[in-house]
Amino acid sequence: ETGVTQTPRHLVMGMTNKKSLKCEQHLGHNAMYWYKQSAKKPLELMFVYNFKEQTENNSVPSRFSPECPNSSHLFLHLHTLQPEDSALYLCASSQDAGGRGDTQYFGPGTRLTVL
Amino acid sequence: AQSVAQPEDQVNVAEGNPLTVKCTYSVSGNPYLFWYVQYPNRGLQFLLKYITGDNLVKGSYGFEAEFNKSQTSFHLKKPSALVSDSALYFCAVRGYNAGNNRKLIWGLGTSLAVNP
Numbered sequence: 010e011t012g013v014t015q016t017p018r019h020l021v022m023g024m025t026n027k028k029s030l031k032c033e034q035h036l037g038h039n040a041m042y043w044y045k046q047s048a049k050k051p052l053e054l055m056f057v058y059n060f061k062e063q064t065e066n067n068s069v070p071s072r073f074s075p076e077c078p079n080s081s082h083l084f085l086h087l088h089t090l091q092p093e094d095s096a097l098y099l100c101a102s103s104q105d106a107g108g109r110g111d112t113q114y115f116g117p118g119t120r121l122t123v124l
Numbered sequence: 125a126q127s128v129a130q131p132e133d134q135v136n137v138a139e140g141n142p143l144t145v146k147c148t149y150s151v152s153g154n155p156y157l158f159w160y161v162q163y164p165n166r167g168l169q170f171l172l173k174y175i176t177g178d179n180l181v182k183g184s185y186g187f188e189a190e191f192n193k194s195q196t197s198f199h200l201k202k203p204s205a206l207v208s209d210s211a212l213y214f215c216a217v218r219g220y221n222a223g224n225n226r227k228l229i230w231g232l233g234t235s236l237a238v239n240p
Contacts, residue, residue, distance in 0.1 A: 049232070051230045052230040109175075115168040116167050120165075
């Protein structure tokens with residue numbers, strides 16, 4: 010395993026629910042990321058935190074709300090989602106998001122289904 | 125615009141044969157190139173990267189990749205494929221652009237099937 014864990018692994022929710030995804034990294038990294046992976050589409054970067062500061066919000070709808078309380082933990086709060094938000098949500102971490110040679114390490118993902 | 129292309133949706137090879145998964149890129153400046161693999165129901169696993177230096181990069185699980193600047197390519201290779209190599213492979217590039225140097229640009233992925 011890569012040292013990045015995600016919970017839950019699977020989540021089914023209705024459009025009116027509120028839920029949260031959790032990510033934890035045990036690699037001593039300073040940057041954390043949320044990605045959305047949908048079939049037949051490139052990986053979509055959603056948010057980036059570097060040294061606990063949000064440095065990227067890639068035009069993500071406000072129904073997705075990230076939280077990074079420290080450099081080891083990252084959350085994605087979900088509310089009033091749409092069926093098209095169903096996807097695999099991947100968390101990643103790296104040493105420093107500003108480094109060009111920086112390598113990202115991924116968690117196993119949360120498979121989200123919105124009914 | 126920066127981009128990555130993986131021209132083959134699927135590659136089929138027989139076990140024991142060499143495999144190649146293709147990747148071409150378009151970036152400004154010198155590219156930083158990455159290969160990742162994704163097994164079913166798993167996240168992406170880092171295989172190797174090219175930063176500078178030797179054009180042949182060796183990575184995990186016996187994989188290697190060759191950087192070709194003139195052809196703007198970074199093809200992934202393995203001399204002898206295993207059935208367990210069957211997975212989805214992603215190429216990614218990070219260009220030298222002050223506004224975008226954090227972002228990786230991802231290909232759509234190539235599904236590799238190794239037949240026994």
